[in-house]
Amino acid sequence: MEGVDYLADERKKAEFDVNEMKIVWAGSRHNFELSDRISKLVANDPGFSKEGRTMLPRKELFKNTLRKATYAWKRIIELRLSEEEAAKLRHFVDEPAFTDLHWGMFIPAIKGQGTDEQQKKWLPLAYKMQIIGCYAQTELGHGSNVQGLETTATFDPQTDEFVIHSPTLTSSKWWPGGLGKVSTHAVVYARLITNGKDYGINGFIVQLRSLEDHKPLPGVTVGDIGLKFGNGAYNTMDNGVLRFDHVRIPRDQMLMRVSQVTREGKYVQSDVPRQLLYGTMVYVRQTIVSDASNALSRAVCIATRYSAVRRQFGSQNGGQEIQVIDYKTQQNRLFPLLASAYAFRFVGEWLKWLYTDVTQRLQANDFSTLPEAHACTAGLKSLTTTATADGIEECRKLCGGHGYLCSSGLPELFAVYVPACTYEGDNTVLLLQVARFLMKTVSQLGSGKKPVGTIAYMGRIEHLMQCRSDVKQAKDWLKPSAVVEAFEARAARMSVACAQNLSKFDNPEEGFAELAADLAEAAVAHCQLIVVSKFIEKLQQDIPGEGVKQQLEVLCGIYYLFLLHKHQGDFLGTGYITSKQASLANDQLRALYSQLRPNAISLVDAFNYTDHFLDSILGRYDGNVYPKLYEAAWKDPLNQSDIADGFHEYIRPLLKQQLRTARL
């Protein structure tokens, strides 16, 4: 029945102020009001309808995305939206498009690596979308190993130009989003060669297509790389292939903040670190961490609402069956994901702060926090995207068979999200960057250099190597100090064990390669410590609203106790806890599930998602799942007629043949 709230009883059980939690989730009242207003604006505009998009063939799907992205731009101009509002609108339109890369990477690359003059020339064009850009770094043969890229940019002093060239098949640019069919320009990463010397990778602004008729310019071969995972999903994006045959660009299209080439062809290195060339990746990794909580919370919202609607077993005397959310196994799979969504939200907020801080420092020529910012963005990107992709898939399974239907919203969400484990740095490769940072930190411990920020705990290494947990009863695991020390001791001990093993190798690089799996695990332990610490720090803030802080405490407890349970081997193996203390942690975890249960629906309501954004029958706000599933089935093109296309060609002859055989 329309208008009935099937989850109303669940909502009545809430022990906290949902409206205040909405503000905590959004980060501030301003953010809440912004998201609320823009998400409703998008939901109520038929131009942004999602109807039938998973059914469209690729060409129509892509054209539909072009229409939506252009319509979004039209609305942004008509409504005179600010940059912040426009970004929110693109977010709620909820369809990967070339504009993500234009705003998310092309513009930031010019801002971060261009000189003031270059920014003045290119940014106004990009802001008005008079040019459309992408980020062309990865090649067919090289993605993770950026130093191994093969595209060349050779300076020609005769004409004051760079010649951009793809010398081999493997040097073809491969993957850049927005490149395949849309971008007029790209920031291309190529080996800078001048006076016969190779100075390594640098960024160059290269025009690819005519601004008149959109044809590829002479010397440019460009196209789409083909269908990707999932139906619909990321296929709205034109990930592209690009080759250059001696394409000439003016010298001043080399992005020159980090290094320059003079009119005479002399290479000049600025006094900023070369790693700033990788700055766009640091920026995007930070945004990906913030985005992880969006994707995970969305899946969790669907699975939680459906778990309250779905009933299986246990009816007595014709009464109702049990809601599947009441099974402890369901809670043990679902509630840690709900807690993770909140944990990633808060660590994302903190990472944004860290990124802003490092950016301000860089502007003042203070490069001291760059290695930590790189390690944090790389590590947290890896941790949160892995957990989110796995979490979305778990939510699909939590919804049983119906989760496998596209109308649950979960298959598409997974297919769109899962490449986040690969793009902006393969998650294992990124963990190994964190491990390098940790090994460097451990090796410098005796040098008098005091570890600060997220590795400050290493400064207490002597204590952390020998301390033991003092937990005696289950509720002791609720003490923040007991938890932080447990995660610090585990991370420190795993890093130190790796460093000790590394020291047994004559060649450190050989040792690093041999011990890579252990190093990646040490990196995970360090990153989990960051997430746990930031959640606990968040709870030390003043959090208004009846019962809000208490609910966050429950979620925080579930987050760290679930990790402790899952990684028990680390905590026991490093000798910080006993098996009895591990078992007490599990008892406490179960108790927290019971505390969370009555609040589960309201905790996902606090995400404030519209039904349009969720795009899921199972996750509907009103819980009216079955009639809507039934209705949706009849909309499938297969059900447009009772007799299937192909009946006369295939089924009928088959039946006839069987009839003949039966008569024989």
Ligand SMILES: CC/C=C\C/C=C\C/C=C\C/C=C\CC/C=C/C(=O)SCCNC(=O)CCNC(=O)[C@H](O)C(C)(C)COP(=O)(O)OP(=O)(O)OC[C@H]1O[C@@H](n2cnc3c(N)ncnc32)[C@H](O)[C@@H]1OP(=O)(O)O
């Ligand atoms: C577009 C987004 C819009 C909105 C976002 C919102 C939500 C997100 C949703 C969707 C996202 C949409 C689309 C995604 C688009 C995807 C784009 C891409 O994938 S672009 C390509 C990204 N490529 C990579 O990430 C490649 C991964 N490889 C690397 O980063 C590096 O090469 C690697 C770190 C692996 C290098 O290793 P190595 O060869 O060992 O190091 P190198 O010699 O190069 O460096 C030595 C030195 O530098 C330090 N360092 C490395 N990287 C950085 C860095 N980024 N910043 C600072 N410092 C760095 C390294 O630690 C080492 O330091 P030391 O000498 O040891 O001190």
Ligand SMILES: Cc1cc2nc3c(=O)[nH]c(=O)nc-3n(C[C@H](O)[C@H](O)[C@H](O)COP(=O)(O)OP(=O)(O)OC[C@H]3O[C@@H](n4cnc5c(N)ncnc54)[C@H](O)[C@@H]3O)c2cc1C
């Ligand atoms: C949807 C999508 C969008 C993308 N968008 C863009 C874009 O806009 N612009 C752009 O330039 N690029 C883009 N990319 C490319 C992306 O950045 C790369 O695919 C990514 O950096 C991984 O590199 P790779 O493909 O070379 O993986 P590989 O490095 O080949 O990884 C293959 C395997 O090898 C392992 N491996 C590699 N090196 C090591 C090592 N040192 N130690 C241990 N294991 C290792 C990895 O863990 C992985 O298991 C996109 C990719 C995808 C999937």
